[in-house]
Amino acid sequence: MDRNGIQEGSAQSDAVGELAEMLGPRGILTSPQDCARYASDQSGLSGVLPLAVLRPATTEEVSHILRICSRHHVGVVPQGGRTGLSGGACSPDGVVVLSTERMSGILEVDPEAMTLTTWAGTPLETVQEAARAAGLQYPVDIGARGTATIGGTIATNAGGIRVLQHGMTRASVLGLEAVLADGSVVSRLGKTVKDNSGFDLKQLFIGSEGTLGIVTRAVLQLCRHAPQTALALFALPDHAAALKCLAAARQRFGARIMAFEGMWPDYWDFVCHETSLAAAPVAGRHGFYLLIEIEAGSGGSEEELEAFFAELFEAEVVEDGVLAKSLGEMQALWRVREAVGEIDEDFGPHINFDIGVSPSELGRFCDAADALMADMPEVRGALKVGHVGDGNVHLIVAHDGSAVAEERIEVVIYGLLREWDGAVTAEHGIGRVKARWIAHSRTPEELALMRRLKAQLDPLGLLNPGAVLSAAD
Incomplete structure (x- = not known):
């Protein structure tokens, strides 16, 4: 038995040996010290030390990995930046981890088609920066942007703060390449916006958390960059007032609303008063707090938000507010909302x-x-x-x-x-943490269909075993 607890002469040891020979020393980690940090994600769920960590650099290597693992019946847990909060990247017993960290880099930016083609292991922030360098924007944005990978955001259909304007990740994926459990490669990396040529197969992999296939490359739809925005924080009497603000904002700004984020008094008091995570931008205690960010229009965006606030204040919908006048003030306002990622130790x-x-x-x-x-x-x-x-x-x-x-x-x-x-x-995402609760949101018929899809694409149940569909859902 080796240091990772693999029985010599077993199918597991044979698989790891074949994988090591195929990938070479840069492509595989086997020591317990190296493998330990790949066992878990940010969910708090403790994973088990994987048999090995595989670090392929190409789609072809991913295909070879899955062929070997399929032949030896070894489970595979795909990993991106391990920023997930549902345990989808945690390693159960007796599996290998497939990390996309070496499959990183922008392959192409096409300004005319407004697309960007990238490897799955590329950090979200890198994609955002490449889009901005071309005068465009990739609209998906989450707090873990510096570490989360494009493949991970696709696998979980990530949301974030721009969903109101641009939708979930699903809406920004034009083309996709994925490797199935048997090593087959399904690749459609075209930039065609309108394509009704049969089933839209990429949708199977978006949001499936690596249980149906492993995403290796993607073509992302970019949008125009908004060089100027305005941001304000409103203090309101209650959540009902926030809905009134939303209706009024849609009437006034339409699709120019970039973010519309809410904070209840319990959260506000904790991050602004009970801890030092953020400074309170407005005084007093209110029933609800709202961040609204808009793209610049034909007039001055700050003046537009000021006029909007004045109307709502006159109508007694808003009780107080502050408008960001500089980049520093915008960052300070967002700091209150994004402090949610730092509450663990204090809470x-x-x-x-x-x-x-x-x-x-x-x-x-x-x-x-x-x-x-x-x-x-x-x-x-x-x-x-x-x-x-x-x-x-x-x-x-x-x-x-x-x-x-x-x-x-x-x-x-x-x-x-x-x-x-x-x-x-x-x-x-569902991951492993919420797999037992999926039936609270899905009917027995929906779950049965999900299981049939899983059985068809991964009959041995080797891709991310235990994630999304549990044995007891």
């Missing part, structure tokens, strides 16, 4: 729910959740922050640190979500 043991409901019902759902948690002694507090325009709230619930508390809280919140016909994950 203690907690569950991060990534919930989606109808935007019109979001406020009432959160009120209902608060009312239920008020009667639960194991709950130590709750924070709410999210994307008001698309009905996605990040409900972060602190508890006493026990497994019993986690179980009870999840049963209550996901049970409530089922009553409201919501999504157990809006943008973080």
